[in-house]
Amino acid sequence: MNLIKTFLFMILCTLFLSACGKEDNTSTSNSSKKEEIMENKEKLNVKITLNKKIKDNKKILISGKSNLPKDTTLSIDLECPECSTYYHDFSTDVNVKEGGMFDYEFSNEEGEEFEGGKYIAYVETSPENLQTEDVRAIFGKDGTNLVGSNVSGDTDRVATAEINFKIKNSSKVKQKSKKDTAAEVTKKKDEELSTLKREAEYKIESIVEDNYKAASIEKIEINQDMSTDQDNKLIALVYLSFDFKNSAQTSYNMVEMFSDDLASKIGTDKNTINQIAVFWKVPYIGEDETLAKFSYERSGEHMIITDKVSSLR
Template sequence: MNLIKTFLLLILCTLFITACGKAENTSTSNSSKKEESIETKKKLNVKITLNKKIKGNKKILISGKSNLPKDTALSIDLKCPKCSTYYYDFSTDVNVQEGGMFDYEFSNEEGEEFEGGEYIAYVETSPENLQPDHVREIFGKNGANLAGSNVSGDNDRVATAEINFKIKNSSKVKQKSKKDNAAEVTNKKDEELSTLKSEAEYEIESIVEDNYKAASIEKIEINQDMSTDQDNKLIALVYLSFDFKNSAQTSYNMVEMFSDDLASKIGTDNNTINQIAVFWKVPYIDEDETLAKFSYERSGEQMKITDKVSSLN
């Protein structure tokens, strides 16, 4: 009888040890899968554009547009390396708002004017330990998932952007002639137009990269629409490549669908673009020639097709 009890006890111990081993393996496997999923998370191709606005030489507004997730912690530095006054070295922390926007307004104590000189505003994503959990998950360990021209660093990767601008001395500003004022208005318009062009290019690039996995961007040209009396109206020339191997007819159907969708999204999202033309190459059919072109023009809040030319169908 004692022999039977001993035998049963050995069987129970064996089953218990086996179960524990499986549980530990399962736990280790789940942990490994979780770590692997974080490490192999899709890369974030970071895009950041900065703008500045100077208010009477007393306030400097630095604003930015990005594709960073909401609540991303940033630091903004404002410096004037050659200014004679030592305190022109500001630093502040901000968080990215909905839609990737952020801004901060710098000012001197007691409302003093900023000294004339060349200024630099520099934006950088804050260290990993200052980011909220959902941002750290997107960025990856030490920013491993961050990519693009706005990202730097080998081990601790960060996203950065900077803008350089000049502030003129107040005494010179007050003595400006009518000619100088006219030139300033022209420069301001040119600067505003340049900003609108950059924003339009950014929006088109984002739409293509986020929605059309079978396509890649060759180049994007944004020009002023000279056919209208309205200020700051643009024409977009978008050169794309269809990279998936298909028949000529299927390729035509796909590039036509992509072009219609791009024009529709731009018509809704950006009212500065009056016309858009989309040019397509299909490298596996012809590496050099443009094989399709689709042209659209604005009609209210939408874009309507005005011309389509293709040798694919």
């Protein structure tokens, strides 16, 4: 009887120990699964897509959309291995905005166009020490929580993305640039010529008004000298009136003297004037007629007489 009781007691113990072992195994298994689930929840499957926008071949805007947390610091590199002089530019302080958006604009100094060729824009999450505390908490130590096709590295894991594109040197853009340049040069020359004309007219007015009290100005015309290849050379046509009553011969002598003196002063002081012609009216002899004309042209720093016509003598 005692033997039977002992046997039954041993069976009960065996069953109890077996049940406890299964419970422990089940508990351990459930705990591992829970830890695995929690670990998976902490992983960030990074997704980054890039776009580019080229503005008149002078600016390149790289923009991106991602699921990276706000304030993630990125570096963006732009390279052109095919350029005649290897091109490389980068920024290390691009921050992700709300909603995972980010952008950066590249441009050359002095607004120059980008050279034609194949360009590569490359984006990478910055090192851990450059990230905020909140971003580091999400990324994990050395980026261990970053996963996905956009993530690389065994120890220091980083999220990356790149976009390849070409820039063509448009002939239309070049032609437009050449036309604009030619127009600017022409405009500048026209402005210089206009300034010289005004200065020449003012100089002639001053000489006449300060030196020839018997004369008055009818009009002054300043034209470009088209007979020379030199820029900014002028022809002055000066219309004067001799207002003092004198004999025809005396009037002639006076207008000739005034004309020679004017040409002499212009020749010395205003070397932009290549030629000058002085036309004279003498109202008390012929009210509306031009009674004398004296023509001069430049010879070095002087003006020499080339023609004189008068009906006063």
